[in-house]
Amino acid sequence: MEIAGQLSVYDLPRICPLVCRETNPKYKPSGSRTVKVRGVEFGGDSPVVIAGPCNVETHEQTLAVARAVKRAGAQMLRGGAYKPRTSPHDFQGTGLEGLCILRIASEETGLPVVTEVMDPRLVEEVAEVADMIQIGSRNMQNYPLLIEVGQAKKPVLLKRGMAASLCEWLGAAEYIAKQGNLDIVLCERGIKAFPSGEYSRYVLDLNVIPAVQENTFLPVIVDPSHATGVASMVEPASRAALEFGSHGLIIEVADFSMGRPKCDAAQAIDEKTLARIIQFADSRRRQYASSVQAA
Ligand code: PEP
Ligand code: MN
Numbered sequence: 001m002e003i004a005g006q007l008s009v010y011d012l013p014r015i016c017p018l019v020c021r022e023t024n025p026k027y028k029p030s031g032s033r034t035v036k037v038r039g040v041e042f043g044g045d046s047p048v049v050i051a052g053p054c055n056v057e058t059h060e061q062t063l064a065v066a067r068a069v070k071r072a073g074a075q076m077l078r079g080g081a082y083k084p085r086t087s088p089h090d091f092q093g094t095g096l097e098g099l100c101i102l103r104i105a106s107e108e109t110g111l112p113v114v115t116e117v118m119d120p121r122l123v124e125e126v127a128e129v130a131d132m133i134q135i136g137s138r139n140m141q142n143y144p145l146l147i148e149v150g151q152a153k154k155p156v157l158l159k160r161g162m163a164a165s166l167c168e169w170l171g172a173a174e175y176i177a178k179q180g181n182l183d184i185v186l187c188e189r190g191i192k193a194f195p196s197g198e199y200s201r202y203v204l205d206l207n208v209i210p211a212v213q214e215n216t217f218l219p220v221i222v223d224p225s226h227a228t229g230v231a232s233m234v235e236p237a238s239r240a241a242l243e244f245g246s247h248g249l250i251i252e253v254a255d256f257s258m259g260r261p262k263c264d265a266a267q268a269i270d271e272k273t274l275a276r277i278i279q280f281a282d283s284r285r286r287q288y289a290s291s292v293q294a295a
Pocket of ligand 2: 054055226252263264
């Protein structure tokens with residue numbers, strides 16, 4: 001029986017010739033494109049750690065977390081100004097004010113910023129502050145948004161849709177690439193699969209990391225915070241992701257002395273835990289350097 005719309009990785013050269021490894025032999029068999037975000041390099045020899053609040057709530061809260069992630073050694077700051085919320089009655093983010101706060105936090109710490117855009121009409125506004133534009137899981141297949149973001153001339157962090165196959169995810173990347181922008185970093189953030197929700201928020205699909213690397217030259221990082229939804233799982237999930245070859249991590253951090261975060265408090269880790277994760281990422285960096293020297 002023939003079924004419409006069924007795809008496999010063998011279809012990738014046709015679906016996404018711009019981002020598919022097979023159709024771009026100039027990248028070495030396991031090599032990645034290096035995506036540079038204001039001096040920070042994704043896809044190189046060292047994993048990149050991005051950290052920050054789920055949500056930009058106030059100037060004080062954001063600056064406190066930004067300083068903490070800088071002290072812990074993170075290379076980039078994250079924070080949502082426009083938030084995708086399940087209920088329209090819930091807090092929707094601080095919007096333009098949040099973007100201004102992010103700019104201040106970035107200037108003070110020197111950390112480049114990644115933040116999400118959900119509305120094609122706001123891409124220009126977000127691109128003015130963001131060093132990297134995030135497409136969230138819920139919008140991975142919002143094709144008009146992908147096209148608009150592809151034209152913004154900024155690196156893009158493309159999160160995997162929570163129920164997206166590898167082909168759908170790389171197809172989404174192709175929309176951005178088709179606009180002339182190949183500065184795309186993929187982000188695995190957990191998928192809806194049995195038994196997500198029973199003891200963790202989603203199921204962290206670590207197996208997809210080598211599969212991504214086999215099928216595209218684009219770097220891939222992991223979000224252990226949304227994938228698990230449980231603060232105590234974030235550190236082991238981060239280590240596991242790096243063991244699987246992830247090019248980096250994006251992690252939610254909170255400073256509970258500033259009050260409980262409005263959003264995703266149960267998955268937020270503290271500065272000390274982040275510092276340990278970064279130490280682990282650094283040790284992998286050194287391991288890699290010494291194995292190259294020994295070879
Ligand atoms: C986020 O990173 O702020 C976020 C909402 O994540 P996701 O789109 O993966 O749910
Ligand atoms: Mn969050």
